[in-house]
Amino acid sequence: MRIHFTADDLTRMRVRASLGQWGETVLAARAFGRKDNPHLRRWRHHVTSQLRGRPLLHRAVLGLSASAGELLHSVTMAARRPETGGARPGAEGDGTLRTIGDFGQLAVTPYWEGVRGYLETVRDERAQHLSAGGVEGLLATTQPTGRWSYPTLVLGREAGSTVRLNGRGMVLVWSVFLGQREHLLLGANSPEESPVLVLPAALAPLPCAVLHTVSEAGALEALLGRTRAAMLRQLVESRTTGELATGLGISAAGASHHTAVLRRAHLITTHRHHNTVTHNLTALGSAVLRRHAQQPPGRGTGTACGCLTRSAEAGCPRDQGTHRVAG
Numbered sequence: 001m002r003i004h005f006t007a008d009d010l011t012r013m014r015v016r017a018s019l020g021q022w023g024e025t026v027l028a029a030r031a032f033g034r035k036d037n038p039h040l041r042r043w044r045h046h047v048t049s050q051l052r053g054r055p056l057l058h059r060a061v062l063g064l065s066a067s068a069g070e071l072l073h074s075v076t077m078a079a080r081r082p083e084t085g086g087a088r089p090g091a092e093g094d095g096t097l098r099t100i101g102d103f104g105q106l107a108v109t110p111y112w113e114g115v116r117g118y119l120e121t122v123r124d125e126r127a128q129h130l131s132a133g134g135v136e137g138l139l140a141t142t143q144p145t146g147r148w149s150y151p152t153l154v155l156g157r158e159a160g161s162t163v164r165l166n167g168r169g170m171v172l173v174w175s176v177f178l179g180q181r182e183h184l185l186l187g188a189n190s191p192e193e194s195p196v197l198v199l200p201a202a203l204a205p206l207p208c209a210v211l212h213t214v215s216e217a218g219a220l221e222a223l224l225g226r227t228r229a230a231m232l233r234q235l236v237e238s239r240t241t242g243e244l245a246t247g248l249g250i251s252a253a254g255a256s257h258h259t260a261v262l263r264r265a266h267l268i269t270t271h272r273h274h275n276t277v278t279h280n281l282t283a284l285g286s287a288v289l290r291r292h293a294q295q296p297p298g299r300g301t302g303t304a305c306g307c308l309t310r311s312a313e314a315g316c317p318r319d320q321g322t323h324r325v326a327g
Helices: 007-011 020-032 038-051 055-064 068-079 094-107 109-140 218-224 226-234 241-248 252-264 283-293
Strands: 002-004 013-015 146-149 152-155 162-164 170-175 184-186 196-200 268-273 276-281
Touching (some): 020 241, 055 094, 109 146, 109 170, 218 283, 241 276
Parallel strands (some): 002 162
16 A cells, blocks of 8 residues: 655644554454464463353454454544544444453453553654654654655555545554554545554564553442543543543443543543533542552563563563563
8 A cells, every 4th residue: 555645744644642442442353363463472362261251252253353444444433523422333233342342341451551551652652753853754663564755655565555645644543453564544535534544553662561461450440430430541631522432432422421420520621612522631530540550560460571671573581581570
């Protein structure tokens, strides 16, 4: 695939950490049935063991692998229309959404704090490339997935299709559930919206603890309830009601109800600008989130090694008999 930029497109480049927990869950469902991604091996093994008691869910998730890309596209498009009740993405039906939601509770939610933090680190690193080297410096970081030579970014085989941005710009996001040379371009056919290019976060060194440690998040869930706890974590960045609904896989009405509860508890603030309602953490909400995000070393419930120094391609150093504990 060849993506052709104009000068206007280069000025409209943006970076985001990820597509949110729901988007990562869809990508996780897509990746689960595939075995060509070595840095997911331990995660896949652990999730498979969790699914042994749920054979129907196991088969349903394997059946989603082929269509998850289309569902993720629908999720992305719904997120761009935040106040239209687009929390039920696509036309795949409640069965598909329920399957992905149930799978996410086993395969993504227990790891989400580590995944989210890691993706934010990757975004910040890429933003530094944008600041230091401009858009060309940022696009150069897409290697080996992409090859940049003004005015074209080539992804995969050069003989593929051509996408012309025509002033729409582009959004770069990253995922831990894409292989080293994978990419997804979402929304390329939308005439007005910026396409979203999803790239593999494992191009940066991937801490193996990200997908090997189960977060101790039970205290926050016990305090607020599962959905409101997840919503509070989403609000480390400003979100609209629709974005929260899409990211959590709930209805817009449900998202409004939960934001009202969090607002009454003085954990978030809400602002309306024309037809858009935006939510942000208060100082109290940030303090609560920081308090429950703390995890003393050695208290994870998974089999984390915590290493931060080896690349995804090299694998976990524990496998080579050397083990370095982060921190």
